[in-house]
Amino acid sequence: MDAERWDEIVVLQARVEQEVGTALQRRHGISLSDYRALRRLAEAPGRELRMQDLAALTGLSQSAVSRLIVRLETAGLARRDLCPDDRRGVYGVITDDGLHRREEARATYQTALSEALAEAAADPAFASVATGLGHGGPDG
Amino acid sequence: MDAERWDEIVVLQARVEQEVGTALQRRHGISLSDYRALRRLAEAPGRELRMQDLAALTGLSQSAVSRLIVRLETAGLARRDLCPDDRRGVYGVITDDGLHRREEARATYQTALSEALAEAAADPAFASVATGLGHGGPDG
């Protein structure tokens, strides 16, 4: 991986994330980070995650997650819960409304993502990197 | 490309960009976007680009580039120039100081990028995607 290729990936990702994020915001009123957090919470055992784990799974900082969960809480899509055994810890828990919203947004996310990637692959500037991304590591 | 894989790429990129950006900021006092803009300007014919072209090459919006060039101008790394034939257009032009700064930062960028990617490849959570990114499209 050289810097040139990395820079292409970065620009490609900016474009794709932009499109998907706009679609989520317009149709479901949530941001990309909101959606991804909801998804991680929904799939977590007990529908809950510690702030740190949510940060690791979303690629955000601790403080970003702290504010993200406040947003979700305000929207009624998640709530915070204290950790019983370690009272420094805080769980983010997805609510039924949150689960519902995530289900609604799911198809939008996947469709918008596919479309954005297809557009990128059709653009000569990204054709190579867009198709290359699809291929996995040593396993194929 | 499925959504799961894309999400991994997004998290991987967040981590790598974070590390590279921190290195650039600490050692050279410029942000990732600054560095990438300087690079594009430095390699452009005449060391200049129209705002729109710079936006396309960096993956930023028009307004983001407009503010970016103000930052670079304030730092003495670039300047703006009017387009003689179409007076709506504005060129960003890299200065000698800008060229010099970019040369200084170049090794930092490439080294930090390599290290961050190597770290990611060593992390079981990213091993597959990190190595997979290295492979190009149909050409290999």
Add this chain to the structure above:
DNA sequence: AAAGATTGATTGCTCAATCTTG
């Protein structure tokens, strides 16, 4: 003293509106 989470300050981005030129 260290770990987990939150808060204050700042940065850099986007959208929408505006200004200028074609």
Add this chain to the structure above:
DNA sequence: CAAGATTGAGCAATCAATCTTT
């Protein structure tokens, strides 16, 4: 009226500092 760039407002991210619990 359209195109290119800038500006105002708002949002979401970061860092550094702080507070609580271990």
